[in-house]
Amino acid sequence: MDIPIDDKKSSINKRRVLRAGAFCMLLIALIAAFTQLQPALPSIDESELWISEVQHGNFTRQVRGVGVLAPSEIRWIAANTAGRVERVLVKPGAVVTQGTVIAQLSNPLLIGELQRARWELDAAQANLLALKAQLQEQSLEQKLLITQAKMDLQAAQLKEQAEKPLAKQHIISDLEFAKTELNTKQSQAILDIRLETQQHRTQLTSAKLAAEQAQVRKFSNMLEHFEEQIEALTITADIAGVLQQISVDVGQRVEIGSNIARIARPDSLLAELQVQENLVQDLQLGLPVSVDTRNGIVAGKVARIDPRVINGNVQIDVELIEQLPSGARPDLSVIGTIVVEQISDAxxxxxxNGASAQSDVQLFKLDASEQYASLENIHLGKASVSSIQVLSGLKRGDQVVVSDMGEYQQHSQIKIIQ
Known part of the structure; x- marks a missing residue:
């Protein structure tokens, strides 16, 4: 019996072709289906996001600055005399009163000058006493001469009066009477000279006394000056307050005018805030400020705006209008919040993160299910410390992601895992 081998082989080949065709069709279908698939959405846990809800109402613009409490009244204690620091008796941070001894200086040369001034004053005073005695003696001698001249004049006048009637009666000669009259005139002239001499000597005596007294005052002032210099070697506080700084060490040589210590009054503190220069343009004197001392919040107002910009910051001085909490002291770090303006219906x-005023940003806005967030264009307005005005792109009640989403900005939508 004959077996049909060729027909059997042909049937097997046909099945193989059909299987290959079916596999190719399946492969093509899989490729087409794969190309039609959308990429999976990136997902992020809700706990990692900072989600903010759009608020409506009064928007308070604030500017924040960091700084320190500083005394409004600071006193530098300077050396009024040169010397060497022997002792420093008070350390920074101590409370001092007026007259508290802070440091002690020494100056042996000054002590020698003081002793010499005492000797010169003693000598000048002795010279003054000697001059007074001498001038008094000369004054007595002059008075004696004047008295004698007066007596001689009186004697001559008496003789002239006695001889005058005799001369008229020619009892005595005219020559003798003429001599008597001449003697009277001579006595009068001598008295006049004595009186004039006394007047000149009085003026001379006053001049000599004034000169010697000036010498005494000179050395007296020198002595007082050196005594003050010696006293100034003891450095004392001239106001009550807190000793903030000692600028000298034991053994150091200081000159006149050198700063020794700085004292601040703790009851007259103000806040010195450093504010970024781009936030200062809207600040004005008198704006209200809240100063956080970390031990309480104190109200204040802007008292001064420094015109200078240092390292990108402007110093704002804040006058504190409330009592500071206990523990407040100079150089204490504080944070100040300045209220710039109130914007209603905003x-x-x-x-x-990273948003600035009057700018356009892209933020992820949550949908109604709060499971997905889509990237939206937002136009921002004026900025405050922790909030910012929205001008367009959002409405009241919308929720947006405000944390840093830089790694997701290439995606238009994200999934939020709750």
């Missing part, structure tokens, strides 16, 4: 959100 939309605002928590300030997104």
């Amino acid at each position: 939309l605002y959100i928590d300030r997104p």
Whole structure:
């Protein structure tokens, strides 16, 4: 019996072709289906996000600065005389009163000058006493001469009066009477000279006394000056307060005018805040400020705006209008929040990371299910410390992600895992 081998082989080949065709069709279908698939959405846990809800109402613009409490009244104690520091009796941070001894200086040369001034004053005073005695003696001698001249004049006048009637009666000669009259005139002239001499000597005596007294005052002032210099070797506080700084060490040589110590009054503190220069343009004197001392919040107001910019910051001095909490002291770190303005009927959100005023940003806005967030264009307005005004792109009640989403900015939508 004959077996049909060729028909059997042909049937097997046909099945193989059909299987290959079916596999190719399946492969093509799989490729087409794969190309039609959308990429999976990136997902992020809700706990890793900072989500802010759009608020509506009064928007308070604030500017924040960090700084320290500083005394409004500071006194530098300077050396009024040169010397060497022997002792420092008070350390920084101590409370001092007026007259508290802070440091002690020494100056042997000054002590020698003081002793010499005492000797010169003693000598000048002795010279003054000797001059007074001498001038008094000369004054007595002059008075004696004047008295004698007066007596001689009186004697001559008496003789002239006695001889005058005799001369008229020619009892005595005219020559003798003429001599008598001449003697009277001579006595009068001598008295006049004595009186004039006394007047000149009085003026001379006053001049000599004034000169010698000036010498005494000179050395007296020198002595007082050196005594003050010796006293100034003891450095004392001239106001009550807190000793902030000692600028000298034991053994150091200081000159006149050198700063020794700095004292601040703790009851007259103000806040010195450093504010970024780009935030200062809207600040004005008198704006209210809240100063956080970390031990309480104290109200204040802007008292001064420094016109200079240092390292990108402007110093704002804040006058404190409330009593500081206990423990407040100079150089204590504080944070000040300045209220710039109030904007009514405004939309605002928590300030997104890196967002600036009057700018356009892209933020992820949550949908109604709060499971997905889509990237939206937002136009921002004026900025505050922790919030910022929304001008367009959002409405009241919308929720947006304000944390840093830089790694997701290439995606238009994200999934939020709750």
